[in-house]
Amino acid sequence: MSHSVELHKVGMTFGATRAVGDVSFNVEGGEFFSILGPSGCGKTTILRMIAGFLQPTEGRITIGGKDMAGLGPNQRPTAMIFQSLALFPLMPVWENIAFGLEARGASKAERRSKADELLKLIALEGYGDRMPGELSGGQRQRVAIARALAVEPQVLLLDEPLSALDLKLRQHMRAELRALQKRTGVTFIYITHDQSEALAMSDRIAVMSAGVLQQVGAPRELYDNPATPFVATFVGETNVVAGKATAVEAGIATVETGLGTMRGRAGPGVAAGQAVRLYVRPEALVPGGKGDNTLSATVERIDFEGAFALAHGRLADGSAMVASISSTDLGGAPAIGGSATFGFDTRHAVVLPDG
Amino acid sequence: MTATDRIARFLFAFYMVAFFVYLFAPLVIMGAATFNTSRFPTVTPWQGTTLQWFNELWNDRAMWQSVWTSMVIAFFVVLIALPVGTAAALILTSLHARARGFLYALMVSPLLTPGVVIGIATLVLWRQLGVGGGVFLIVVAQASFIICYVMLMVAARLQRFDRTQEEAALGLGASKVMVFRRILLPFLKPALIAAAFLAILQSVENYNTTLFVRGFDTPLTVFIATKVRTGLTPAVNALALIMIAITVIGAIAYEVARRRQAAAAAQRAA
């Protein structure tokens, strides 16, 4: 089976600025694929290149095995949902939804029946004759999705479509989007700067930073096996200890740090004698010092979050540390102001080259 | 309240009264003169009340002919000015800052040119091409500056246009022509309607430019101005009164509609 969307060494330069460089990845058919990164990392540029609003200055983009070079957005099997939604304010909802069919020369009756069908799919039956301005935020969102699905695209491109909604609605729409994607089987490429959104919804995620692709992988894989320091710190919370690798054996690196010797799984490119950093998730730190490695810290405060509490502390070298303690274990929590020891297993720590 | 405050208040009130008397006295007197039997339009002395001047207006073939001429001219001016003004605004917004400044200056230059000069320039050019004054030249000369107004009004509305709508339409498979017809034109419609109104108004009221290119045709403004020399009667006032009445009714209707709309919007927001 051919990949749904394929990017091969794609680059984009605006004048003297290189917005995106040498990006390659494949998106499988029917996949929910996210591109995650802070604003300005080039993720929107990539989306606009796939959609055809921008032509890449280097490399090649294929969709369904077909090279897209030179094709405009109206000639590609993609549909895009914009951050602002860009509903047409002067057309009733049904005309909005059927706009793509109008562009393809469908008759009015055909357009109306397809619009009604889609309105049913998004649970807005009977809203066809309203104007977009009369709808709530969530309803407008769904209309934008229906409008994009109406043209039966191979690939649906979503540019942070949930960012304008409030938290509760956003969480609701996440589930709805995910369900819709499974039901329709359309490939989704989803842009977001919100890592929890990406982790919750995606089959796979591409992480971008400063125009460079950092890593592509399933959410668990990114979280557990970050390939670069950027991914390690951007996806989820983490603690960092700097040091020098003294040995790498059977995938385990031994690191000499200012806080003692520690061991963790060696990430790609780690070799003995190298300056490295060791990353440990807050939930891997266990108070009381059980585990292969230990860290001592002065506990400054404990923030109770419900299911768990976050213990914020300071390490001997002055850097900050955070450990997550399950609510059920709070009895054994360290005292505030006192010194405490946290332990972690070697398999829960990752060592990556510095820089 | 101090004495100077009181004096200032009084002076301001006096100014306001004087201003609005200045503004409306001409209209009132012109309207009132319609009902005076005096052959020369005036209100002093009042020689008797009559409706005969409406009758005279009704039977004044030459006057209606000139109204018709003005309407024909206005129609063609709108026909030219709307598309050209819209095209000019679209080109202007698609240019980079440097080129835009120059083109903009060229585009608004007719507004800063005295009307008589526009008429003269048009006249001498077309005489060279063997075309004399008349309805055609009036349309050409008027359109050359009325296009500026259309351009400015369309450009002002374009500034509020959300370009992602164009992208959304393209992304859904629309051709560029369809994007223009279904997305951009409907958005510009209110500005185009307002511009058409203004264009008609400017065309019908124009005198300075028209005077030089009219040839042997006589639009309304020229007709009235000529009447002053050849024998003015209150029939002209009757025409003016009808125009004032239409204006006032239109203005009131507009204000009522605006208030109703504002109230409806407030209700929806609540």
Place this chain on the structure above:
Amino acid sequence: MAELYRRFGGGLSTIFVALVLMWLAGMVLAPNIMMVDYALRPNLPPAQIGGPNDVYSLDNVMYLANEAVHRSIFFKTIWASAFVAFATFVVCYPLAYWLAQHATPSQTAIALLALTIPFWINEVLRTLAWYIILAFRGPLNALLLSLGIIDEPMRWYGNGGVLAGMIYAYILFMLFPIYNAIESLEKAQIEAARDLGASTWRIHWRVVMPHAKAGIATGCVFTFMLAAGSYVAPALLGAPGSRWFTEIIYNWFFEGGDWNRGAAYALVLLVLCLVVVLVTLKLARVNLTDVAK
């Protein structure tokens, strides 16, 4: 231009460019160039056109410089137009200030509506109304006589009549730019100035007017230009002693039969207006983009 073609595609863009080219080249530039050509050539009988005497010279412009009557009418038109602009400003400023700073929204709406009513009927009819009011046996003289302010009717046609008619005609061109400019002034600034003990006069001179400079310049420029190029008000409300430069131009075309000299006079008027407009805008540091609102 590339952006235009990318946005609208080849067909539409070509139509747009063709339309605008027709306008700017055919209806704006070509007529003015032809007018300059006319202005610089002598007025010759048809047989001699293109002959040895048909050479460019400044004779037509020099004729204006040397003809005492025309010259004085020209300068009079300039200063009278400047005076019209100033007088219109004086008439409009207090109302513009009140509308922008003190009136309630509904007062403003009604006042603006009332202001536009006279301007929906055309300039000739507006001038005609003044022609009726200012007539020798007209209502103004009748009113002043009955109040005992004058003993015998005055002749208003002439400078006074032209001034009254022109101010009336150009009120909106002055009022709206100033109103827009003052509206953007924060009330707090005026209150602060008052709080610091500034007199009303000083507040206007030092706070409001500098803030509204662009609007005032725009209004004055437009009023000056319209006044200098006006034909109908001097023709209807003037007297033999108050002739306007546009009337001289008209006579060259339709009575004197010397289009070349008429074109030269028109050219002088155009150059003068452009110089005044550009210098005023430069002095007030107003951009052309801000003028046309």
